[in-house]
Each structure stands twice: as structure tokens, then as C-alpha cells.
Amino acid sequence: MQDQSTNKIAQPNIKLSAKDVHVAYSGRPALHGVDLLVRSNLVTALIGPSGCGKTTFLRCLNRMNDLISGCEVKGEILLDGDDIYGKGVSVEVLRRRVGMVFQKPNPFPKSIFDNVAYGPRIHGLAENDEHLEEIVRKSLRRAGLLDEVADRLQEPGTGLSGGQQQRLCIARAIAISPELILMDEPCSALDPIATARIEELIDELKERYTIVIVTHSMQQAARVSDRTAFFHLGDLVEEGETETIFTSPSDERTESYITGRIG
């Protein structure tokens, strides 16, 4: 990313700022003028009913929407004050700084070791084999998986359970030392115990990383996040401290959604 220190205004403890972000798919608007500040080392949850635009917004943050033909993104998104849609921005470098974990665990058809080593290898992050092994083990440990797989790192990643596969994907994401981790409904495919382990992991990860998580489960958003943003029909309706959003939200639409009411 270019260092444009003259026009970089990175506020302390704001990792990412989105200003007036509009997204349309082949002319059909999906997001209308979203303003959001993502604070460093906190978990921000994006909630809202299906089709509200939360996943669309998430995918703007690492430019995954670039891969969708007909998708048009307008507005400003700054990562540490750098415009991620700026001229000359390398998308590969952006996606190193902003990692992503998906709904369905998607380990590569490789060994556990190679799954985690893939990113550091292609980015040339390891000085030698020992260093690479250290990175892999550290990532697996931080993802809470090392104890379970330490003695079988050469086995295929696809042989793990659902919950383990998801932790492997998290290890893979953190192996390249991202700053921001995006999670798109990371627990939807997992059982309650695996879910709880991921939630515990998220709690630990936020000391090192900033996390934005899209979730269908309000209870999960309530448990796991520090701040919550409620999306509805392409608008960001309300954003605030999770405790406030779930005990006394300001907007009636928020209250209706989180209490399970119509209208």
C-alpha cells in the first residue's frame, strides 16, 4: 500500500473507517451510504435479516466484491488511513492485511501443515524451513488447534472435524499476520460446542487482531462482540456498544429485529 502520509489521517484506535459506502449489483443498489468506524482490537458484529447488506459490506473491506462482475463500490474505505480502493493499491497486499474466514470451512486439499504454510510461502514470510515451521505451529497454537494435531501435521486438512477445519482456516488466516480478520458467519455450520470454542478463540484473538464478524445469530453477536452494527434493507440503521444495542437500542427497527417482532 502506498504511504500517503500527507493525507493519511489515521485516528488512534480506529482500524478502518467507511464513509458513504454505496454498493450496487448490476445497477441494483444493495448498500446505501454506509458510515462505519471499526475500532482496533475489538470485535464488531454486523447483524440484520437476510438481504440487508451486511455480507455485501463485509466483502468490501477486503475487496472481495471485485470478484463479482457488475458489482460497483462507491465511497471511501480507509484502513489505517489508507484508501483501500486507491490507485496503485495491491489487492494481494490488502488481503494479507485483511484476512477472511468463511461460513463453510474450506481447507485446501493439502496437509494440515501445508494449509497453514501456504500463505507464508507465497508471501515469502519465512526465512528458512525452521522459521516456517515456527510460523505454522504458532498459528495453530493461536487458533487453539495445535494440541489436537501436533502429532499429525502431515495428514490432510480435510480429514478434520468441522470445528477443527474451521480452526484450521483461522490458523491459515492468521499465519500471514493480518491486522483485520473478517468472519462471515464462521459458526453456522458448526455444532454448539465447536461454536463455543470458536467464540472463545475470537475472545483471545482480539488482543492481537481486529475482528469484524457477520452473524445470523443475535445471541452470538451478543456473546462475542464489543460493538454491534444493525443493517436493514441496505441501510446501516444503528451502531453502538453491544450491551446498549441489546438492552436499549435507539431505533425502533433495531428493537423490532432483536426482539423478534414484525414491522
Next chain:
Amino acid sequence: MPNKHIVKAYDDELAELDRLIAEMGGRVEAALAKAAECLLTYDTEGAKEVRAEDKLIDQLEIQIDQHATRMLALRQPMAEDLRLIIACLKMSNDLERMGDYAKNIAKRTITISQAPLITTLGQSIRRMAQMVEAMINTALDAYVARDAQLAASVVHRDEEVDQLHTSIFREILTYMMEDNRNITACTHLLFVAKNVERIGDHTTNVAEQVYYLITGHQLEEGRTKADKAASVNVGD
């Protein structure tokens, strides 16, 4: 909240909670009224009924607690639903204490019924009780109507109750000083007056809970403690 829950049973359960609180509140108000009436005329039969009926109030507290706990576990309530359920848990506790105080008034009425009737004191205490009954009535109205301003108004009225308690306290002292054969009965009446004052305090708690459940904020202004009985001194 004008809107209905998507799951109808959720609304039904909340309606049941409303009904239980309204019933418990109504019974407490009636218990206080009856206890004060019975004191006025030394109606010991009526007083015994007040004591017996307190069991119904206690049962309602248990029912409300169980119902609220169940809803917390099964519905994962949020926002106003959550505040409502927590408020009901706390209100049932206050209402149960209020019922106990009314029962205690009835018990003391039976105790002093052998002594000469001091009508003026009975009337003063009944007047205080009527003020508090009106407060209970308003607090319950505020709950049913979800009217935050009405709930807040109840809190201010407690000041008058406290002032009346202070003056009744002095009144009782004069009777004691006048004739020491009055002392036993008057000592019981001191407790009775205090009980009514405490019912008033608990009523403001109830009103504060109603205010919180509607607005999500605590009622800002502190309650002025106008009860000066604790400072009444020898020779005052």
C-alpha cells in the same frame, strides 16, 4: 412496544406476566386498605383475614419468579422484553415485602385490640395508608399503560408520606407521655406507622422499576428522604 412478536406464544407469556403483576399489586393494595380499616375499629376478624390472605400474595411472588425465570431461559429476551422480565422479578420482590408489612399491621391490630382505642391515631394512620394505596394504584396504572411520566410522579409523592410519618411519630409520642398505660399500644402503633411508611418506600421502588423498563434509564433525581422520625429527639 406496539408490534407483536412473530412467535405468538412469546406475547402470550408476556401477557401472563403482566396479569400476574397486576393481580399481585391489586391484592397488596387491598391488603393495606383492609389492614388500615381494621386498625381503626379494632376489627380482629378482618385482621385475621388479612393475615391469611397474605399467603396468596406470597404464592404470586413464586409464580412470577418461576414464570420470569422460564422466559429468561427459553426466550433469550432482548431490549424491552429483557428489561420487562427483570423488572417483574424485582417488582414481585417489593410487592411481597409490602404484603408482609400489611400482614404485620394486621397482626399488631390483633395484639393491641384489648387496649383502649385511640381513634385519632387510627385515623392518622389510615390517612397515610390511603396516600400509599393511591401511590400503589398509580404505579400499577403506569405499569399497565407503560407510562414513564406517570411512574415518575409516584416517586415524588413519597415525600408527603414521609412527612406524615414524622408527624404521626410525634403524635404517638405525646400519647405515650400523656399516660404511660398507653405505652404498649403506642409502641405497636409506632411499628404500624413505620410499616406504612416502608410500604410507601417499596412502592417508589416499583415505580422506579416501571420507569426503567419503559425508558431503559434509571430515574435521575434522587428520592428526597423527608422522613425525619429518626431525628426526633427527647424534648422535641
